[in-house]
Structure formats: C-alpha cells, structure tokens
Amino acid sequence: MPLWVYILASVIKSAVVLGVLLTAVAYTVWLERKVVGHMQNRWGPTRVGPFGLLQPAADGIKFLFKEDLTPPHVYKPLYIAAPMIAVIFALTSIAVIPFGNPVQVGNYSIPLQITTDVNIGLLLILGVTSIGVYGVALAGWSSNNKYSLLGGLRASAQMVSYEISLGLSLVGVLIMSGSFSLNDIVRAQQGHFLGIIPRWNIFHGQFLGFFIYLIAAYAETNRIPFDLPEAETELVAGYHTEYSAMKFAMFFMAEYANMITVACLATLMFLGGWNGPIFGPYALQVILPVFWFVAKVFVFLFLYIWVRGTLPRFRYDQLMAFGWKFLLPLALFNLLATAIAVAL
Amino acid sequence: MTPNLNLWLIPVLPLAGAAINGFFGRKSSRTAVSTVALVFSGAAFAWALTSVLRFLPSEAPYQEYLAHWIRAGNFAVDFALYLDHLSVVMLLVVTGVGFLIHIYSVGYMWEDPSYYRFFCYLNLFLFFMLTLVLANNYLLMFIGWEGVGLASYLLIGFWFTKDSAASAGKKAFIVNRIGDFGFLIGLFLLIQHFGSLTFTQVFEQIQPLGVENGTSGPLTAVGILLMVGACGKSAQIPLYVWLPDAMEGPTPVSALIHAATMVTAGVYMVARSHVIFERAPIALTVVAIVGTLTALFAATIGVAQTDIKKVLAYSTVSQLGYMFMACGVGAFSAGIFHLMTHAFFKGLLFLGAGSVIHAVGGEQDMRKMGGLKTYIPVTFTTMLIATCAIAGIPPLAGFWSKDEILWKAYEANPVYWVIGAITAFITSFYMFRLLFMTFWGDYKGISVDDHGHAHATHGHEEHGHGEPHESPRVMLFPLIVLAFLSLVGGLVGIHNGFEHFLEPVFGSEFPKAVTSGGNTEWLLMGVSVLFSIAGLVLAYVLYVSKPYLPQRIADSLGNFYEAVLHKYYVDELYAAVFVKPLVNASTTVLWQGVDRKVIDNSINDAADGARHLSDEVRHMQSGNLRSYAGWIAAGAAIVIAYMTWLGVGR
C-alpha cells in the first residue's frame, strides 16, 4: 500500500469515526434523557425538532455561547487543562477499536479502524483510559473548592481501584483468545454452538467476566450507581462544580465518549464484535458487520441508561468495600477458573 | 580384596556412647549409664573382633576411605582408616582391655556422684584411641593423639575439686604439649619432603631411600622429632614426669590410659614409622638410649616409693622404656609384643591395686597395708600372677616378651642387655616388694571410717569399714580375665610366633634371630630368669623375713636414698630450670609488659580514637535526608572518578 493511500485512508477514517463518535455522544445524551424520561413516566425532550431530536444541537450551541466563567481562586493552568485532558484521552482510545472486517477498496485492503491492527491494542485502550483519570482528578484539585476536591479524590481512588477488576475481567478473554489484538479476539469468537448460539465469549464461559466488566465499567465511567465523584446530592456537582460553558461540556463529552469506548470494548471482548449473520451482495456484506457492531454497542449503552434509571447510588465506603472485597476476588476467581479450563 | 569391613563403626560406637552419656547421662540412672557405656564399648570390641577375623586371612593392609578432609594443592589428607597386622594388635588390646576396664569401672565408680561423666570421658577416650590406632595418615593419627591427651587430662583431673588432681591434669597436658610440638614439627618435615602424610604414600617414597649416615638427613630429623612426641605421650626421659602424678585419677583410668593403652601410643607410633627409623640409625640409637635409660632410671625410683599406685606408675615408665629399647634395636615386633603383654599384666596390676585400695577404704600407702592375702584372696591371686608376669618368671606373659627384648638388645649391643637385665632385677625386686608389703605380714591399717579421699569408696560408710573386704564380682571378673591373659598371653611368642604374625608389617628381618639362637639365647634367658628370682628373693628377705633391714639400708645410703625417694629431684629441677623462669618471664614481660602495656593500651587507645573520631564524624548524621543524599552523591562521584581513572570499560 503506497504511503499516500495509507495517509488518505487514515484521514478519512479519522474524520468519519470522529464525526460518528461525537454525534453518537450527543445522541446518547438525547437517548438517555428520552429513555429515563419514559421510565419516569414523562416525555423527556420534545420541543426541539421531532421527538426533540435536535435537542443535542441546541445544547451544543448553548454551551458554545454561554459565558465561560473562571472563578478567581482556581489554579488556572490546570483548571484549563483538566477538561482538555479528559476529552482528549476519551477520544483517543477509540483509535484502536475495529468496527468490522477489512474492506476491499480497489486493490487495497483497508482495515475498519483508525490505526492498523496493533497487537497491543487492548493494552493501549487500557493505558489511555487509565490516564483519563487525570482530567477528573486535576479538575477537582485545581478548582480550589472542597466539593470539587472531594469529587476529584473520589474519582481517582475509585478509578484506580476498579481498573484492577476491569483489567482482570478482560484477562479471561485474553487467555481464551491468546492475543492482545482486538481483531484476533473478535476472530476467535466466530462460529456457533449447536448451530444457533453464537460463539461469543459471553456465552463461552466468560459470563462472569462480562458481569465483572460491566460493574467495573460503570465505576470507571463514573456512572450510576457509582457516580460518587459528581454526586449532586452531597457534592453539588463534584469535580465539575466550578466549570461552566464549553469546559463543562467537555467533561460531559468525555464521560459519554468513555461510555461509548467501554461499550465498544465490551462488544469486542464479550459480544462477538461484528460477528453476526452476514448475507447478500458485497456492499451488504461490508455494511452488515458494522451494523451488528453498532447494534451491540447500542444495546450496551441502553443497558447503561436502564441501570441509571433503576438503581440508587452507593455510599462511598460501600463502593470501596464492594470493589476490593467482592469484585476483585471474584475477578481473580474468574481468572483462575478460566486459566484452569483453558489448561485442561 | 577384603570385603568392606565398615571399620568406621569401631571408633564411632564409643563416640555415640560418649555422646549419649554426655548429653543425657545427668538425668539417667546409674544402671542406664553403665548399660550405655558397656553396650557401646562392648559393641566396639565385638565389631573389632569380627573385623579382625574377616581381615586376617589377607596379608595386604586394608584401607577404608570415609571422606575428604583437606585438599590444598597437591597435598591431601582424608578421613581414611587403615588396618594391618600392627593395628590389629593395637585394636584388640585397646578394645578388649578397654571393655574389661569399663566393666571394672562399673563397680569401682558406682558411688561417685559424677558417674555419667566418668563413662562419657572413658568412651570418649576409646573413640580417640581407636582413631589414633586406625588412622591411615599421620594427621588423623595426630587428632587421635591429641584427643587421647584431652581425655587423659579430663580423667586425671576427674576429681577436679581436689587441687592435686587438677594440677596433675594440667601437668600431664602441658608436658604432653612439649612432645606434641616435636611430633608436629616432624609432620611438617614430612610434608616438606614427601608432600604427604598418608602412611602408604610416605612409606612408598621412603622405601627406595638408602640408610642415612650422620645427623643431617631428613629421615633422622623426622625420626628424632617423632621420638620427642613419643617421649611425651609414653612418658620417657625427659618428659616422664607427668605420669606418676597422673595417678591422681581414678584407678581404672590409671589402668586403661596410663598403663595399658594411651601411654603405649608412642611405641605404636614409632613402630608404625619403622620405615623411617630403619633408615635413620642415629634416630634409632636415640630411641634405644632413651628407652634403656628410662627403664633403669624409673625402676630405681620405683624401689623407694611407698604409694602403691606410684610404684606401678614408675614401673609403667620403666616397662615403656623396655619397649622403646626394643624398637631402638630394631626389634619392633618384640616391642609390640611387650606392649601387648604389658597391657595385660599392668592393666591387671592397676586393677588389682584398685581392688586393694577399695578393700582398705581408699588408702594408697603400702606401709599401712599388709596381710591382705587372707582378706582378699581373689585379688591376691591375680596380683600374684601379674607380679610374676612382670617380673619375668616363666612361663608367664612378661617372661616371653621381656626375654625377647633382652635377646634382641644383646644382639644389637651387650650394654643394652646389661642395663636391661639389671632393670629386670630391680623390677622384680620392687614388684615383689609391693606384693609382700601389701599382702604379707600383718594388717597395719586402721579401721578407717573417714577416708580423706573423695573416692568412689565412700559408699563404705554405709556398711561401716572395719575389715578389708573383697571387691564386688563386677570388679573381680576383669581381674580374672586379665590374669588368664597374663598367664597365657606370652605363649603366642613361642617360636617367634608373634614376629611371624607381624611380618606383613615389619618384614621378615629376623632370620638371623632364629638361626643364631641356640646356646647364647638359652644362656641369656637363664640369666634373666635368675635375675628375676634374685629380685624375688631379695624382696622376700627384706620385707618378709627381716623387715627391719630396709630402714637400715636406707640410713646407710643416706643422701642417695633421699634422692631416690624424691625421684632424683627431677621435678624440682624442672621447676627451677623451666617452670620458674617461665612463670617469671610471663609475669613480668608478657603480662605486665606485653598484655598490659602493649595490648591493653592499644585497645584502649583504639577505643578512645574511635570515640574521638565518632565525635567528629557523627555530625554527618544530621537527620537531614538531603544531606545524606548529598554524601551519597559525592561518594558515587568518587567511585565513578576512581573507576574512570582505572579505565573500567575501556
């Protein structure tokens, strides 16, 4: 593949993915408001556009034009840098996620992911998300506000704690596929049991792993029931109390982008990635895997929202005790069981 | 090739016994302690006997490699054992007589509060003695040599609360050190010249060498130095002084260590080194002269002693002199023969003396005995046999071996024979003097209830001590066995049977002795028997029929008698010449000068200096982390600079 093709393909892919991602972020917000509204027996946004579909655009415009307040006692460099850090690392991790089988364009096989197939793709995602915590932590600290500080402290402790369970829940999958490459992991999930049940990891002995991943992912993304860093009833708004306008929006974007990344990862690791019934002409064969992928991500996101509409918030000591005393041993057990099963 | 004999068991068994008694004896009953001691020493004897029986058919020496010990360059010493016909004799004597004396001790020591300690030491002694005998190299032999010295020290000073016993132990130890010094230097010379201490290797290298003339050869030096060592261990002039004092120990110890086994180690060592001595005539002459002089000298002292054990001690010294005389004239097998018979009858004499002492309640002065033959008939009978044996009355054991030695001595040089024969006469005289003073006449002892000694005999207080009485059976049994051996032990020497037995070791260098026998030998034999009987008669005259005579003779001899009575003032001479100057020099120069001024002061100065230095340096310990880091950085820089200067990594 000549260099120019490579660069061109990368630019196109980046633009498309970024556009889709940001749109998805915006519409996940809309979806959440809508779904939670219906769950709570109300309508959610309805005014802007049909079914309130233009609501995200309106919100965006509002954030852009709002006055950007900087409180006087903040530590300015970090106060400004923190939301950027958050959003940058949230968006970066999408780079290594593959959406489907490589596409034949002319003579060239173009992989449906921004980077080429990196064989430590999973580790990159973990690394990048683990750095993402700095955004929240620094925001809390630099705001020079005790609510923010508490939120930041909570966020960093919580994310470091649950990252371990998250990582360990993924190791089971890694043992089964024998590779860090996300493409390989998806490829290992092709086929069916008994002709019907897809050979996804969630059905292939990793249900416990998926369960652990699910819980740890909620904690990692600071979502209900683990949204203590921004618990409005006790900390006003946690680490983003002092933020407004676009900086506030950046945290929001980061949170939803992280949700999407986590959902993508769940899809790749446990739900068979883009595997699904494929038929029809070549164009359909190209589109269908992407469709399956997006569908699974959507299901996962819906689960997020559903949980948010259902569960109350944990207390902080419960959160920590749960993470260290229940989830971590469970993850270790899962790892051990998987290793023994594979070894046998 | 001989089958594996597992010789190592023989020394290790007594060691195990010593360990068990030493660690657990304090809490155990006397029966348990004696059972352990007897079982392990008896097992050693039994194993030695079976090993010897399995070994004997072969002529070649048997070697047993156990473990590495020292490997330094080409020099190697191993833990390895060696068995040939010479060691066989020693092995059987040591384990056999040792076992008998163990049995005897059970009775003799029964009342002693440190019963277990005694048997622990005794077993330990057996271990070291067997190591000495079975070693296949000089160094391992030296270990045994030192070990028996240690055991001897411990046992002489067994009643260490008694001053004389403690100092006798020290004396034995220190005098032995002088001999060991010579021995060690001899070993160093061997290493220097032959690069080995293993018997076979050393002797292999010496075999081809010719006989040395003059005094300058290495073999002569080695021989004389080894003889110095033997003098210390075997109580020869000038290092004999410790042995009479060693009688402070319990009597079984005197019998086992200071008569039958340990003191003969020197003879064994000289015989073992016969290859060296045969090629060093000067050294051999030294051995002969020392032996001859000691024999005569000690015998004359023995005449005047009144302590029953002292008489026996000087007799032992004298008999050891005989053995060295034999070795000195090249008749090693005769020496070993006498060693064996001596072990029987001298062991018996000591045990008998112990029985006598036991009978009279701890008294050792013969002047307070007398008339005991009716009280203690068994002891008397066995003592009589032993006395006849040592006096050389045919056909008892001593006659054969002594006659053998005198005959060999005559062949070498008639002067030896003359002195030897005179010594035999004196020996006969003082031994019968002992016998007559002890058993004939009337009992002069008082009915002792309080015996000054903290002896094993103080159990007699329980049943009162009026009449002298016979010892328990456990003590009599060894007496009888040894008496039997003293009776018949010499018969193996008829027709040079013993020499032929030892031929694999010493070679058949005696064809001359067999052929040129005849009249001269018979004549000499007759003369020596005559001398012995003369001694007997003289003793009878002086101490039985005319008991007033000895005092008169003593008076008429005057100063000479005084000198003999005081053992020729040798102890006093040594004290004046060696001990006192040493003590003075140690006190003034070493203690006050070197130790106080040099060593103490330098240590104090060093401590003061360290304190002053610390006073300065401790400012470095400021408690400030960054200062520490600073010192580390500076130190690292110095190391890096030094390594750069050295050119590391170039």
Add this chain to the structure above:
Amino acid sequence: MVSIHLILFLVFGAVAVAGAVNLLAQTHPINGALSLIAVMAALAGEYLLLGAEFVAAVQVIVYAGAIMVLFVFVIMLLNAGVEERTKGSRVAIIVGVPGMLIGSVLVAWILLTRSGTQSVPVGALPGAPTIIGDLLFHQFLLPFEVTSILILIAIMGAVVLASKPQAVQKRKEH
C-alpha cells in the same frame, strides 16, 4: 541521513528532558507530578522505538496510570502547597550538587568517547507480549513470584502505615 527514527528519538527525548528539568524547576508538587507523567509518556514512546511495545504499554498503564495517580492522589489528599525554600542542608548544596555534576560529566564523557558508533535499530527486538510472558513464567518464574510476594507485603504495609492510629486502636478493642 537523518532517519525518522532519529527524529522521533530526539522528539521524545526532548520531551523527557524537558519534563525532567521542569520537575526540578516547578515549586508545586502537582506540576512536578504532571512533568513526571510527561517524562513517562515520552519514555513509553522511546520504548516503542526500541521495539519494546509491551514494556511501553505497561509503562503507561502502571507508571503513568497507577503509580502517578497515587502521587497525585496523595498530593491532593495532603493538600501539598508550594514548596518552602528552607535551608536545612548545606551539605546537599556544597557536597551533593558538585558530586552529582562531576559524576554526570564523567559518565557522559565515558559514554561519548568510548561507546563507538554501535546503533540500535528500530524494532530490533520484538518485545511481543507472548515472548515476554513466556520468559516471565518460565525463566524468571522465581523472581516473578518473589516480587508478587513483595508487592503483597507492600500492600499490607501501606494499609498498616496509612490507617489512622485511632482506627487501629478501635479495631483492637473490638
């Protein structure tokens, strides 16, 4: 010819050195921590250049993502302020700094004069996770287990050290 490898090396190296110097220059510990994170990220880049991709990933996850989070957490927890410029140690300035400088200069001199021109090719040694894992669980199994015990002890030590004395007291009473 200036290769892309060299350019990347220089860029990452510049970031690392800048971060390290910034760590020295900044008076506020949180800035120091961020500089250190930058250094670590740049070093991860250097590791990628050297073909040690797994090391690079672990560098980011463990160092930047966990250890430094701990630092930041503690800084936030203790509300560490701007450093006071106390003069507690003359030794560090008078002895330590010159020592450090001399040592560095010597080492640099040795490196630059004696190391020749051997160069390290890009991706010369693929540090693939499988190979590393294989080494770690076979050849280096014992050290691996030992370090796992070490870290277990460290966790317990940290819990004991950092828990409040009253809390320990309370637990004893129960």
Add this chain to the structure above:
Amino acid sequence: MVPLSDYLVLSGILFACGVAGFLIKRNIITIFMSIELMLNGVNLSFVAFAAHWHALAGQIFVFFVMVVAAAEAAVGLAIIIAVYRARETLNVDQVNLLKL
C-alpha cells in the same frame, strides 16, 4: 539508526535530574518523584541494552523495576501520609529528628 550511546546519555540525563531533584527539593513528595525519575532513567538504559544485545532479559528487568517502584510508591506514600499526620509538614528539612 540511533547510537546506543544516545539512549544511554538520555538515560543518564534523566538519572542526573533525579539526583539533582533529590538534592535540591524540599518537598518529600517531590523527592519521592525524583526517585521515580531515576528509576525511569535506569529503565531506559535497560531497554536500550536489551535491544542492543538482543536479550529480552533487559525488558524483564524493567518489569521488576516497575513492580518494585509500585511497591515502593505504596509504602512510601503511606509513610508520607503517616509523617504528615505526625508532623503536619512535608518539608524534609523539618523532619530531621532521627539523629544523635
């Protein structure tokens, strides 16, 4: 192609910066971070040597260094917290009672 010595020089610079930080910094947390900087400098030379000598053991070493650094960070930060509780300061110049 980058000469090995360049990697080593970079690693040396980082290490020297760490040493300097240890010497001139007063805040105990910063000093601790200087130690981490030194460890990172050493790690770089390990990886560079691993690539140069084609020996993966160098990379394995880095893992062990990281593990030790993690353990050290856990314990060290706990100690820092304990010190801060006891003395209400993070300045090492004021934590100097451990002396004669």
